[in-house]
Amino acid sequence: MTTGDVLQVILAGSSLADRQWIIELLRSGSRWRFEFTEADTGEAALLQAQGPTRGSEPILLACALADMDAMRLIGRLIDAQGLTPCPVVVITPGNGRDLGPVLLRAGAQDYIGEEWLSPFVLARAVENARVRWATERGLSEQEDARQQAEEQLRQAQRLTQTIIDGAGALVFAKDLAGRYFLTNRAWRERVGLSEQQADGVTDEAVYGPLVAQDVRRSDEQVLASGRLVVAEETTFERGQAVYYLSSKFPLLDETGNPYAVCGVSTDVTSLKETQAALQARERELQTLADNTPDILARFDRQMRHVFVSAAIERMTGRPPQDFIGRTARELGMPADLCDCWENAIQAAFQEACAQTVAFTYEAAGGPAHFSGRFVPEFGSEDAIDHVLAVLHDDTEQKRAEQDINRLLEEERHYARLLARMAQASRLVHASLSADEIAQVLTHQAREILGARRAITQLTLDGPGARTIQAVSLAADANPNEPPHGTVLTASLTGKAGEPLGHVQLTGGPYGEFTHEDRTVLMQLAAIASTGLENARLYASLREADHRKDEFLATLAHELRNPLAPIRNGLEILHRSGQLTGPAARARDMMERQLAHMVRLVDDLLDVSRISRGKVDLRLMRLTLQSVLESALESSRPAIEASRHRLVMQLPTEPVWIDGDLTRLAQVVSNLLNNAAKYTPASGRIELSAQVEGPYAVICVTDNGTGISTDMLPRVFDLFAQVDHTLARAQGGLGIGLSLVKKLVELHGGDIRAESRGLGQGSRFTVRLPLAARTTADDGAVPASPTSRSAPSVAPCRVLVCDDNVDGAESLALMLGLLGHEVRTVHDGPAALATVRHWRPDAVLLDIGLPGMSGYEVARQMRSDPHLRGLLLVAVTGWGTQDDQRRSAAAGFDQHLTKPVEVTALESLLASRLARAAPPAAG
């Protein structure tokens, strides 16, 4: 402030006169200019002094006040720090010696006793008060500033501590001697020290001498470098290595000299472990990528290779590093491969899903086939950063597949070939003649080998030697086109190696024939050779079989001839009634044996006829009961002879079947006879019949010798006999069951034999189809048992013609006994001559006559108009239906097989002659 400035003075005093007096004193005693604000009360003065701050503090000059004394006024002015808001000068009454010091202590800057008032004193007091107030004030502000600074320091320290305590890292500071003077909570917790313990502690005490040595060395480097050093430090805590990443820097004083090392350490142990694990993973992945046969590659959005595994070198011959940062196109890869990859990469980026590819790469070693996937790799934000490609070389697999396919194709080819060869073989073996075999061979060989033309030529020698030629042409081949291309020939040879002929192919499918074709043709020729051999054997077998049948037929016929006079003789003996006692028994025995023999001969003939297909059934609607009755009729004597008990279970209702009564009766009778034969005396035989579904089922069961398991399947074979000695003892040829089976089958039925073994009895079950309508209707006949008694017939003239003299004579004798007039002749011409002059009513004519056959004789008789009405009966050993047809064609009225049953003959004569006789004759 300069003297030119104005001093503001608040003049407080109740007396106006005093205030004016004082103003004058002050103006006159000072060089200063004053500006006065007057206050007539203490309150007003307080208001002025504590009012808003003006340009500079006013000076309060107080003299006597009515409302409060000076002490009170100061008391109310004084603030918390014991300071007044402005300098205060008090004019005290008297000299102020008592009150003055009190006022100064209370806070006034000066006082003046009234007694001492003068312009000069007053001016000095006011001016000095200003200076004193200002000085006091200044001192007080300095103290405030110091305290404030200290407070700020404390706050800063607290803040620092809070910050470093809050840090996860370990924070510390050590002086040059290595003593910690600043640590944070994390550090202390880590080393296990309290704040007090930490203060001044050394690394040696904390970590031990070895670690401390290292730490110390690093601290010294920091101090020497004078800058921030980041280093990794290892300590051992509780026996475990702990890794820290430490940032250390020197603390410098104002002169720039380091006085401490400060550090921030982060425990990176788990980070290091993670890193180590990560590195191990990476190494593993790298090893995997380097060693997998697949190519792994990673592409960025610009389709550049970011990574590629070592396998790429195998594919392209270029090392992986060549690829990094470049696209396939930039690498000059083939255009189609680039297109394939680029499409897949783009699609993987755009569609965010894996893409499958397959491509071929022309590698140095030939085309390599690859398949693979381009897979999008999602980054942290779910964005696709890269596309990873995994490419697999399928070349080997493809090659293996091709090999397998080729092998499979070959196998299929051979399987087809085999099947066709087998088929050809079947066809050859099914062929029974050389011509057929030649045809089959020619055709099959051409078809199997795909030739255009095949020719087989065979030369057969022996009886009926001849040459056979067979030709087979492809569908589009012209028979006249000359053979072209190579010729493939294979020879056919007989069992002893003799040549039989050859088969020749021309026009192979590919022009040439292969080695395999040759093998196939040779094989076919070999099959055909065997076939020819078989055909030859078959022909001779058939011939032998035919001869056997012929022989059997002839044998039967020849046997019948001698049987005829025996039967006639026995009949004569029977009818003459002359024999009694042992002679009669002998005659009866001879009759039984004769009947047996006749049956054997009949069976023999039947078997040979059936096997030659020469049996016709005389089918008619008949009841099962009639069949059984008829069968029982002929079997009963045998059953009774052995005293067997016959048990029957027959249906009460008629069971209708379509069949040949005689033949079916023969079937059942045969079974019954066997049962009687193969069951020891007094056995049990059961005959049952019933309807089962669409069948009439007949069972013949006995408790006899039974049949062993191994024999069971063969009992129906021709000439099969289980026990030859037994069968022979029982008088059999082993043809009965064979005949039975054939007859049953001719009727559309079947037969089954069962036995639990030897001594266990047997059961034969015959099934016959039921008639379509099971009612008696057209032509149904009941059984008509034959009987010795025949209708008596009026005597007539009978001519017997047979070259077997005994046969002719015995028949004549028997007819004579019956009262007929009989003549005998032994050949055809004699028969014709006798007929013409003697005029018999009937002629019994043998067929197998010497010179002129019976047929011829019959024809001539029939052609003679004078012989009309003559009964012409064939009496012959030949009894087939064929024979019967032939005799009917020759003009015979009847056909009887030898040995003729007298009753049958009598009935025939009776019925015929009764019809022929004139009605009025009697």
Ligand code: ADP
């Ligand atoms: P055979 O003329 O020998 O009787 P078959 O053809 O009738 O000829 O029978 C063949 C064989 O079957 C017989 O030899 C016999 O061993 C056996 N056989 C047939 N029927 C019976 C039966 N009821 N019990 C035991 N064995 C039987």
